[in-house]
Amino acid sequence: MPKVTxxxxxxxxxxxxxxxxxxxxxxxxxxxxxxxxxxxxxSCGCATCHVYVDEAFLDKLDPPSETEEEMLDCTVSPRExxxxxxxxxxxxxxxxxxxxxxxxxxx
Numbered sequence: 001m002p003k004v005t006x007x008x009x010x011x012x013x014x015x016x017x018x019x020x021x022x023x024x025x026x027x028x029x030x031x032x033x034x035x036x037x038x039x040x041x042x043s044c045g046c047a048t049c050h051v052y053v054d055e056a057f058l059d060k061l062d063p064p065s066e067t068e069e070e071m072l073d074c075t076v077s078p079r080e081x082x083x084x085x086x087x088x089x090x091x092x093x094x095x096x097x098x099x100x101x102x103x104x105x106x107x
Contacts (some may be wrong), residue, residue, distance in 0.1 A: 001017040001018060001091075001099065002017070002020065002091045002092065002093060002096040002097075003017055003018075003098075004016050004018050004024060004027055004098045004100065005032045005099045005100065006027075006051075006100050007100065007101045008033070008035045008102050009102055009104045014032075014033045016031045016033070016049075018091035019091065019102070020091050020093065021091065022090065023042055023086060023087050023091070024049070024086035024091065024098075024100065025052060025092065026038075026042065027084060027086075033102075035103070035106070036049045036051070036102060037049065037107060038085075038087060042087040044067050044068055044071055044085060044087055045063065045071070046071070047072065047076075048106040048107050049106070050072070050075045050077060050083060050084075050085060050102075050106060051083070051084055051100040052080055052082050052101040053084050053089075053098070054100070054101075057097075057098050058082060058096045061089060064084060065088065068084070068085050072085065075103070076107075077104050077105055078103075095103075
């Protein structure tokens with residue numbers, strides 16, 4: 001099970017073991033991590049699961065889809081080069097140790 005570290009905007013850290021196949025959004029919402037809302041339930045329709053992916057892991061991710069790119073343009077907090085939507089990234093063994101920083105606001 002990959003370990004993912006979620007770092008809230010205030011610095012609080014949550015290390016979560018995610019079953020492979022779960023999305024990063026599911027991991028946060030089902031483990032009480034504040035800072036990810038996931039209002040659309042993971043359908044890539046709201047941008048309230050915006051995360052900043054640690055640079056060391058960006059090359060291990062599939063590129064964002066066109067829909068995700070469009071949604072990333074709608075984030076409340078600034079979009080950065082490492083911005084992704086947590087609902088579009090599934091936990092895999094290759095992501096063990098992943099660090100995600102959460103933005104100041106989602107909505």
